[in-house]
Amino acid sequence: MSTIIVWFRQDLRLLDNPALVAAARDGQRIVATYIHDDAAAGDWAPGSACRWWLHRSLQSLQTQIQELGGALTFRRGDTASVLKQLCQECGAQSVYCSRRYEPWAAAQESALYAELKNSTLSLKRYPGTLLHEPGSVLTQGGDPFKVFSPFWRACLRNPVSEPIAVPKLSFHKPLESDALEDWDLLPTNPNWASHWTDLWSPGEAGAAQQLDVFLSGAAAQYASNRDLPAVSGTSKLSPHIHFGELSPRTIWSYCERQTAIGESDNTSLAKFQAELGWREFSYHLLHFFPHIPETSFKANFNDFPWLHDEARIEAWQKGQTGYPIVDAGMRELWHTGHMHNRVRMVAASFLCKHLLTHWRVGEDWFWDTLVDADLASNGCSWQWVAGSGADAAPYFRIFNPVTQGEKFDKQGEYVRSWVPEIAGLPDKYLHKPWEAPAPVLEEANIVLGEHYPEPIVDHKQARQGALDAYGTIRVSQ
Secondary structure (H helix, E strand, O other): OOEEEEEEOOOOOOOOOHHHHHHHHHOOEEEEEEEEOHHHHHHHOOOHHHHHHHHHHHHHHHHHHHHOOOOEEEEEOOHHHHHHHHHHHHOOOEEEEEOOOOHHHHHHHHHHHHHHHHOOOEEEEEOOOOOOOOOOOOOOOOOOOOOHHHHHHHHHOOOOOOOOOOOOOOEOOOOOOOOHHHHOOOOOOOOOOOOHHHOOOOOHHHHHHHHHHHHOOHHHHHHHHOOOOOOOOOOOOHHHHHOOOOOHHHHHHHHHHHHHOOOOOHHHHHHHHHHHHHHHHHHHHHHHOOOOOOOOOOHHHHHOOOEOOHHHHHHHHHOOOOOHHHHHHHHHHHHHOOOOHHHHHHHHHHHHHHOOEOHHHHHHHHHHHOOOOOHHHHHHHHHHHHOOOOOOOOOOOOOOHHHHHHHHOOOOHHHHHHOHHHOOOOHHHHOOHHHOOHHHHHHOOOOEOOOEOOOOOOHHHHHHHHHHHHHOOOOOO
16 A cells, blocks of 8 residues: 655645645555754744744644544654655655745755655655745746735736645554654743743644634724734734644635625725735745845845944843833733734834844844744845835835824723833823823833833934935935
8 A cells, every 4th residue: 555754844734735635645545744853944943932833733733633543743853864764664655745935945845855766755745835836926027026016916816726625534554753742842941931822722723713713803894903903903813824724725715705795894805815915925035035034135235334232132122112112012022922013013113223223133033932933924024124125115214113102002002001010101101101291200100210211212313323324325215
């Protein structure tokens, strides 16, 4: 009986998994495996928050497969060596997997393809993590898009395939497996994620539940509420998508169905689908420009006069900048592994443009602290904010953290929930406590510099400093 190894990677699901469907079609028995190989990813091995999520997601997938009568084999080590050993143990001649597009993963696939072929084994790769494969959406001249809007218009002209059902699966007898707990993916001393199981439900079932919660609730007002951090107006699907617990095609199909039956406002769902488009755009850029996570997309930014003030960077990381909306976001990130998207932009802009800190510093911090840290989206989004990326924000767009807070957190619910030491301030001064008169501060029991920091930079001076710095390079928009 032919046996096929299904190598799970960033596709920790059974529904709409083309590699799994192909293996069920082509083989009679399946060996499902996940290989822990941090060395292959190098600097881009999962950060601390993602490691927590990965452990829980693998637990969920393991349970799913066990309920179907199979086993999920865990192995740690060099991927090629592990796969060849598994093939020898179970008599498999083929390994099926989903494609990945990170530069290190693409290089790993190419090397693995050649190495297995030399051993008379085969590697077959299948799409499944994007709506459209890189190279299938190009300009009329055959070049990759560098601006989002025309890219997304071109995507919308291409049909999206319907998700495919879970196939009937027959499994090989269980092979020797590592204990997932031995991989030390979970934090221990201290266990800073002890409360995260109350916030998140990693795994395919949790992803499906969150999609249902979103489509039956926040989706209807997504376009108007997505920028309000105090409102539950976003999908919270990004970590599920990142780990492949939910395919983009499945989400797309549900959105199209919702629109067809008129259960949600078309504008809101279209806006949400465009957010899937930004992820898509980021991956297409990463495929064609693999240096994006590490060096500026616009070469002139290599000469930008970045500063590196450790004290200010630490204040930003800890949510102690003196700007409440920035601090609220950074504290939300530390406590939950997530940050509201609007606040991400404000906090990122503050680091790059108020503190003139290289976007790589922020990218690295988000990589370690976000449960949805995604190489393509993280790198492209930080470069968007810094002004160095494809279709980037104009260099002169420098978010004012005070007006951003006043506009998107008018009643101060978000700031008060994450910066409770200034909760007693009236709305008028909540986003700029340094302007509060002494009697107001006294009544709120606040001593600036003691209970809450003074601003670490002055906005007007920082803004001018940023414009001067941008002026030292030739910035094209």
